[in-house]
Amino acid sequence: MPTSIFDGEFDFPLMVVHRDALEHNVATMAAFVRGHGMELAPHAKTHMSAEIARRQLAAGAWGLTVADTRQARAARGFGARRVLVANQVVDPAGLAWAAAELERDPSFEFLSFADSVEGVDILARHAGRRPFRVLVERGHEGGRAGCRSLEEFLRVAEHAAGTPGVEPAGVAGYEGGLPGAGEVRKYLDTLVEALEYVRLRDPLLSVGGSQWFDVIGRELAAVQARILLRSGAYVSHDDGYYRERTPFNRVDGELRPALEVWAYVLSAPEPGLAIVGMGKRDAPYDEGLPIPRRDGVTVLRMQDQHTVVRADGLKPGDLLSFGISHPCTAFDKWRVLPLVDSDYRVVGMINTDF
């Protein structure tokens, strides 16, 4: 019988990963993309964990998305044959690694974004015998990176096509910051338009995020391209930010929160007030504070090592549990998280590599 996290061997605060929820989410998203004729390149930046990446790849993921070349190296270690860096890559050390790895392993596929002539030229300077394949990024006004106009997009795409050592492979965009489904649809139209202009054989069209994959699935169904979804947060889901925003609030299906933090009440210095031994190093606080799993407990604020809660009847030594909001700032606070079954028995370890 495996040890439970409550058997007295574990330090608190402690963040755990619920195996059933994790595996449910991996299977749910794999089925969703399959059902919509898309591919999934889950963003590994969310978890940076070999154990989770292996589950995503085993469920049929096309490859892994990462944010930079350090994460790309880690993703290779997780067993990914295809790695997509969802940014323009400009750092010499990372590009030297990528060029060497492309040469070492003929089956390795490495893709990155490009949104400027300068970016393409940097790639070209570091390319080895196999070219760097790029998705030319089409952005939008008020967005993050990406070409702001079709003209700019075409200038970069043509430069990529004409530059030795670089090869256009498709189009990329990021719809995550847009306010509503209407804006997402309009933006997806500009990506499809861009794709038609580049006239590639078997092109990729990559979009990202865990908030709009329902709209993406509908709008891009008829597009002649391999649609590559980069959702990351779906894998652990949450009790806050993504609980409110998941497309499964609009379409059939369900994600389950896989992350939970346990912490002791350290002090109850005033009636109705308690200080919990869990702080900014232990749980996310940037897109919503932790969500107490006990009725009558309200989180007031977090400090480096403490969470101040309003609640009646708590006393020092009480153990509380919380769901979290925003998985992408949760996993990075832990080097190892126990993987637990529904009785909180430890059935595995989730190692992270941040």
Add this chain to the structure above:
Amino acid sequence: MPTSIFDGEFDFPLMVVHRDALEHNVATMAAFVRGHGMELAPHAKTHMSAEIARRQLAAGAWGLTVADTRQARAARGFGARRVLVANQVVDPAGLAWAAAELERDPSFEFLSFADSVEGVDILARHAGRRPFRVLVERGHEGGRAGCRSLEEFLRVAEHAAGTPGVEPAGVAGYEGGLPGAGEVRKYLDTLVEALEYVRLRDPLLSVGGSQWFDVIGRELAAVQARILLRSGAYVSHDDGYYRERTPFNRVDGELRPALEVWAYVLSAPEPGLAIVGMGKRDAPYDEGLPIPRRDGVTVLRMQDQHTVVRADGLKPGDLLSFGISHPCTAFDKWRVLPLVDSDYRVVGMINTDF
């Protein structure tokens, strides 16, 4: 000749620790407490680094302060003979370790806070042959933990004195959240009053933080107790929160910012806008955003992996540097930080244990 971080071997973003600033800060604070007849038990939660703790202990620190027993175990590994947990300790696994360690090493001193009868009873239940020594915590209205009244304080102190396995060693408080010097002085008076009531031989009086040690040095100079300062952030200082609040803005002396982050411009998608490859996983954002070290660059916002800046003339591949605000959410984002000299040559490694 050691390698520079710019020699092409290093991944970016990269946070570095400046050796000269670090060692200057360690020496400055050691001299300050010595000059005021106080002792320093620097809060190791800020850095959780063996290399930094060793420098603090070598400079004469009384011991190390930590936030919980997991950190206490790490502090023992850093070489601390005295460890002060600046919280009420309630977790069985941690107390079992502390009891065993007290028994194993007769020279080990372990202290923690107590602010309730329940907390004292929890300690007593886990005590071994040597008692758990406690600083009874006097809080203040609107503060974090700590007894809110002198009556409550005395109740806990008497209970600690009368409970086998527990032994009162002094008084603790935390002035860090108070708005001004006047409030700090009034609060320190309540700590001195509490100390007079407990009538201990050679008592400790511990206060904390990096914002008011000038007031503490003046106000507690004549108190018949060993004054134990728990400042932590001073050791790296910063370019934001503590730059504005350090007591050395009011008294002779100076701390220097020891932390700096370097990151590439990934994209310059619009005139005046640039996307930098540094995000919430790389630099603090909770008490002020990173501070650009280049004129004309303004940080607009941070995302998981990106910082959006306003600046003219930046292009992909430009390398930017930033100071940080709030050391206590900086070190925990890195497992290893290069220690660099003034030419950015790597002269050591700062390992962290979060």
